[in-house]
Amino acid sequence: MKIADIIETLDLKLISGAGGLQNEITGCYVSDLLSDVIGNAREGELWITLQTHQNIIAVASLKDLAAIILVRGLTAEEGTIEKSNLENIPVLTTTLDTFSVAGILYQLIKKK
Amino acid sequence: MRTFRADLHIHTVLSPCGDLAMSPGRIVEEASRKGLDIIGITDHNSTRQCGITARMASAKGIYVMQGAEVTTKEEVHCLAFFENSDTLDSFQVYLDSNLPEIMNDTSKFGYQVVVDEDENIVYEEDKLLINALDKGMDEIESFVHSLNGLFIPAHIDKSKNSIYSQLGFLPAGLNADALELSPASLHNKFEEKHYEINNYQTIRSSDAHFPEEIGRVHTEFYIPQVSFREIRAALKGVDGRKTEIR
Numbered sequence: 001m002k003i004a005d006i007i008e009t010l011d012l013k014l015i016s017g018a019g020g021l022q023n024e025i026t027g028c029y030v031s032d033l034l035s036d037v038i039g040n041a042r043e044g045e046l047w048i049t050l051q052t053h054q055n056i057i058a059v060a061s062l063k064d065l066a067a068i069i070l071v072r073g074l075t076a077e078e079g080t081i082e083k084s085n086l087e088n089i090p091v092l093t094t095t096l097d098t099f100s101v102a103g104i105l106y107q108l109i110k111k112k
Numbered sequence: 113m114r115t116f117r118a119d120l121h122i123h124t125v126l127s128p129c130g131d132l133a134m135s136p137g138r139i140v141e142e143a144s145r146k147g148l149d150i151i152g153i154t155d156h157n158s159t160r161q162c163g164i165t166a167r168m169a170s171a172k173g174i175y176v177m178q179g180a181e182v183t184t185k186e187e188v189h190c191l192a193f194f195e196n197s198d199t200l201d202s203f204q205v206y207l208d209s210n211l212p213e214i215m216n217d218t219s220k221f222g223y224q225v226v227v228d229e230d231e232n233i234v235y236e237e238d239k240l241l242i243n244a245l246d247k248g249m250d251e252i253e254s255f256v257h258s259l260n261g262l263f264i265p266a267h268i269d270k271s272k273n274s275i276y277s278q279l280g281f282l283p284a285g286l287n288a289d290a291l292e293l294s295p296a297s298l299h300n301k302f303e304e305k306h307y308e309i310n311n312y313q314t315i316r317s318s319d320a321h322f323p324e325e326i327g328r329v330h331t332e333f334y335i336p337q338v339s340f341r342e343i344r345a346a347l348k349g350v351d352g353r354k355t356e357i358r
Contacts, residue, residue, distance in 0.1 A: 033278075033280075034278075034279055034280030034281075035276075035277070035280045037280075038280055051186065051279075052185075052248060053186055053248055053250065053279055054250070054283060055279045055280055055281065055283050058281075058283075058284070077248055077250060077251070079250060
């Protein structure tokens, strides 16, 4: 499953990092603590968070994450967009809250 | 050049967590007793106790750095200081418009009051001050600097509400005038574990919520005389001025 495949299903809006839309998704990690993501997220995972600071791109890049989904319609800050485009790490936003988007993704990923 | 002792992080009775004894009068008295020349008045997301404290402190020869301890959207605590009442007022408007409309419950969080020289309550803040502003750290940093203020991430060594606890690591290109260490940094050797902070000036302050905590640690400024500009210059190390933590 690629990022591009879930955009429609989850009604996601791409904010930046279109270069990474063909990234393969291996799983999902949900956390708002960056140190926790650094410690526990695994390569290829999709990261659901409400953090929008540019440090999220550094974390995603360090951990080779597939993409970042911002919840509740949050938008990324300028510095985050810039770095996301540079690193080709897609940042997407959904109007859903964390519980809902994680629930839908769980079903999608488990089906595979 | 002379050495001036500063404690730049002090809460007043306006902060819900600030002890009721933290009136401007008591703070100034305690600062004077501890031999401080400069104090920072930094309530959570409010500057409203600064003016009264500055007037009272000046009568005792103590200079007040006027500002606030801002809570960013990421829940990072940052100190912001301003040079004059115009910029301080502009920042208060920014705080008022970006703090969520969630009311304080005095039974859970405590009172949020401004008191005057005679310990009379002159203002009560209804909105919960310990909330986070609806603005990210980088946005707040830009706004503080647009008002020619000083922006200093607070108690960076703490495991909560610090830049490290909330954002994982020091962001690349962080535009900070200094980084503040908490009293605990005397023991936790934070500086030895995080060499990257050596790119910044550090200060150490008490984060006092109770009178006896004022001046428990301090920062020394080597400057010809005390002013906002001289303190800024000391943080930058301009022309032999310097800043040392104690």
